Amino acid sequence: MDMHQNFVESSGPQSRLYVFNQIFEAERNVNFGRYLELFQKIYEASQQNSFLEFWTTNGDSIVSEEYWREHEGGQKSVDSSETDPIICENSEKADYNSAENNLLWQQYYEKIYVEQYQVFAIIFYEYYKHLHKSLEAKDIESSKCTVNDQNQLINESIVDEFQQLQLLGLPTSFGKNQRNNKTNTKRETKQHNICSGFFSDEEDYSGIMDTIDNPELQVNNQKDLNDIEDAEDKTSIYAIKKKTIEKKKKNRKLRNVPEFLLENKGMLKYWRKRFSLFSRYDDGIRLDCESWFSVTPEKIAIHMADRLACDLIIDAFCGCGGNAIQFARTCKRVVAIDIDPIKISMAKHNATIYGVADKIDFIVGDFLQIGQHGQFQSDVIFLSPPWGGPKYKRKTDYDIENYLQPAGATKLMEIAKTFSDNVVLYLPRNAHIKQVVKLAGEGNRCEVEHNYLDSRLVAITAIYGENILKSKDL
Ligand code: MGP
Ligand code: SAH
Secondary structure (H helix, E strand, O other), X not given: OOOOOOOOOOOHHHOOEEEEEEEEEOOOOOOHHHHHHHHHHOHHHHHHHHHHHHHHHHHHHHHHXXXXXXXXXXOEEOOOOOOOOEEOOOOOOOOOOOHHHHHHHHHHHHHHHHHHHHHHHHHHHHHHHHHHHHHHOOOOOHHHOOHHHHHHHHHHHHHHHHHHHHHOOOOOOOOOOOOOOOHHHHHXXXXXXXXXXXXXXXXXXXXXXXXXXXXXXXXXXHHHHHHHHHHHHXXXXXXXXXXXXXXXXXXXXXXXXXXXXXXXHHHHHHHHOHHHHOOOHHHOOOOOHHHHHXXXXXXXXXXXXXXXXXXXXXXXXXXXXXXXHHHHHHOOEEEEEEOOHHHHHHHHHHHHHOOOHHHEEEEEOOHHHHOOOOOXXXXXXXXXXXXXXXXXXXXXXXXXXXXXXXXXXXXXXXXXXXXXXXXXXXXXXXXXXXXXXXXXXXXXXXXEEEEEEOOEEEEEEEEEOHHHOOOOOO
């Protein structure tokens, strides 16, 4: 729940990436409290080290970026082939060779350094709070988790939300309270629009669609039935909003928005950050509904690709290519798999825009099936499976054994290991950390990376396999 999060800045393509990592050992009974105690003891040192690492990679580009913004009004663009933003041709560098200019530059550099350290400290504190909360979370008995347990988990997160609203003195319910089973109406809606059901106003209803398709869940999952009702409560408001959006179409800002995004207001936020998803979006990037909310933002994909550079990498759930395209920059060869042929064709197209299509072998296939056959070995395998739609964030602790698709984390790991010992899993920010650590297997280590864009925690990346772990320990 991000209700109390303070956002420092969030600014499209120029948002900054902050990565914090922590190595855990999957002992028989991991004492997570020990990690917290240790973290508290060395909080400041850890913050300083992390900043140093951040500054070593990004310092120079941040200083020039800030300089051009303040002094030259220079236009900056992000070249996807570079980690750092580059300066456009109209922004020629000043002469810093003279002693006077050198001193000015040094002073300026220090000023930016201090400013950035202050921002970094706030984000690091957010990270600490998040880690603290995750490590204190109750264990989830995954193997025994039934539909009813899932409901309980979902309800817990609702109680959480409800209490927070009460504490803030905000309204705790909206619309009428009747709860009828209107699943048929919803099914029709699904047929009309591939994205509707995922979103309505600020909310999304992706899980509801799953419920409708699964008769067992239709009967048991009262929470989802309530959601369906809520979704329908909003239909009339939704219709008015839709009109407003259509009017806004004339607005310059909303030009060239794909039609299906306009029809689902919840999708517009993804369109607004299109350049942070693909810096070359305007060159003709193609995305379908699921990919809009699933694609890895480019800066995170670039970072992962730099981190996992190797000869052969498998992107087992490649979608429209957010990760695969960046892997192709740093790895000799990429095998990109997706079950959906439309996504594979979009991924190919997008890779062509980035000039890397010839380095990727695209395969339409089911990862669960492909894993059954004796196959080739890769250096690294990267998994970014579906999380169950944007609704994933409603859960306080996301159960990676029960909510990931098309199978639980243990099953996915088992299959991934047949390809490589080095497995990387892109997971929701609310993933249950204890499960993530346990997945390493007793006696092994794993690294948990928290990926922030500005002060927004976007996702966590779990890294397994001694060869790719950072040597750094807490
Ligand atoms: P988000 O939480 O839907 O966006 O997804 P945001 O803006 O953080 O939401 P807000 O409500 O907090 O403002 C954040 C990121 O998670 C996306 O950019 C994707 O990279 C990733 N992501 C989200 N989903 C639902 C999936 C998914 O199903 N699979 C994968 N692999 N990644 C996802
Ligand atoms: N990392 C990608 C987004 C992945 S979204 C990016 O940055 O662009 C998850 C993808 O998993 C979806 O495209 C979905 O079609 C695919 N998928 C779902 N089940 C699958 C399966 N059984 N085998 C392979 N791919 C699957």
